Amino acid sequence: MPALEDLYREIVLDHYRNPRNRGELPCPPAKRAKGFNPLCGDEVIVFVEVDEGGRISDVRIDGQGCSISQAAASMMSVSVKGKTLSEARELERAFKTMMVIEGGGSPSSPADLGDLAALQGVKKFPVRIKCATLCWNTLSEGLTTE
Amino acid sequence: MELNLKLNLDASTLKADFPLLGREVNGKPIVYLDSAATSQKPQSVLDAMDDYYRSINANVHRGAYYIADLATTAMEETRSKVQRFIGAASPREIILTKNATEAINLVAHSWGREYLSEGDVIVTTIMEHHANIVPWHILCADRGTRLRWLNLNVNGNLKLDDLDETLDGARLVVLSAMSNVLGAIPPIRQIADAAHEKGAVVVLDGAQFVPHLPTDVAELGADFLAFSGHKMCGPTGIGVLWGREDLLEAMPPFLGGGEMILDVTTEGFLPNDLPWKFEAGTPPIAEAIGLGAAVDYLADIGMPAIREHDRKLTAYALRTLPGRFGDKLNIHGPADTSERGGVLSFTFGDIHAHDISQVLDGEAVCVRAGHHCAKPLMDTLGVTATARASVYLYNDESDIDALADALERVGDFFG
Structure with missing residues (x-):
């Protein structure tokens, strides 16, 4: 069994204890999406606002759940803020590739993931992968909601 | 089966009967504290199922040849063993199902659709498992x-102050005989008697109760009792519905197919006699035989001894765990072990249950984390999830101590 330290990295626990971009945004103009992970009872609510230039101008995270689900959502909010929609989708793809649920191997350039790379230990605990990807699926749903 | 009144059992000796409990996880001996989800299986149950497949595998109630007769006899012996185990009047009252969930669905579908209509009241409780909520939502x-809904009192058991008003006009009362989250055992006889006075029929979810306490359906006073084999040392895929014979006799069939008929024509069908009327298709034969072996195993140890062992171990946990962790550890449910079983749901600081169980897993301690299929109860308790440790006849004080040691580790990460 892999070491728990691989799962609960210091930077992950920091995002859990001090979540970034916590709160809500008025809808509209923002869009809201809510995701559930029935295994842990995790709940992630993503508020996302996209400006006229197709850039994510603001994002907020609400909800509750296990450390991995909440830290992953906080880290995601930091990484996508200010990015264009296609950049955000690229990040999602790279993150899910790292989690080995998309593509085959490691991301071509893990450095691009920044702090998100700290979550790669989660893939050694397959039961928890859904905790880490819940926020990305929820963001994706928010961005495609009419 | 001789009456067994032994009140002591030696868990460390019994452990040797369960092959899985000899394994290691993460290089450490396994500490299995999730018997409320499913129990481990003794060698005798594994052998009984293996023997069936190796020596008498044939379909039941069909073939006129030797091994088909042996298979049928072995399966029907289980019915009689279960009948004696729960004090039922006749094997005709023992319906073999897939699990407790299917047994409850059988009552909802067959009895519910036959006898209930627009506006009729079904009384249930806030501490039910989803298996005893959703079938009734579907019926509604x-x-x-x-x-x-019956609610909770401050002690973590059912609040019965307004029982009479709540039961007014009720046609059906459905409740758990022991909560899978709180361990709470409500005063079943009192509720059943009050329900009967109002003319209501009583359905008990015995999934947690029957594996852990001596069960006598006449004493409980209910009309139906549902339970699962896999929580009482038996295999998955086999459960039981006990029902009063007059009620079962009057009910329409549930699932249709082979075995549940006496005759089929192009115009219709004639249902089979009890209990087969409710057993469509080839039954889980090996699983039924495994359940029979599980009942033998439990009856040989003696249910009063198992209850007393559970109670002592629960008292030990309720004493030592708060002693070690103080207010940080909050164990839900009644403090009095006479009104609870060995199911210990807890929160630990503000650490999420899944993070707790993850760290415990690293110490080879198996507990459940989540909403335990009881979301209305979670809402009432004001929590989204709890961790849950549950004991059985093969657990001893060393398992509770291992849980406590592992909880110290949780503090290392999230303290």
């Missing part, structure tokens, strides 16, 4: 019946 959507 289909028939326009309504649910009324």
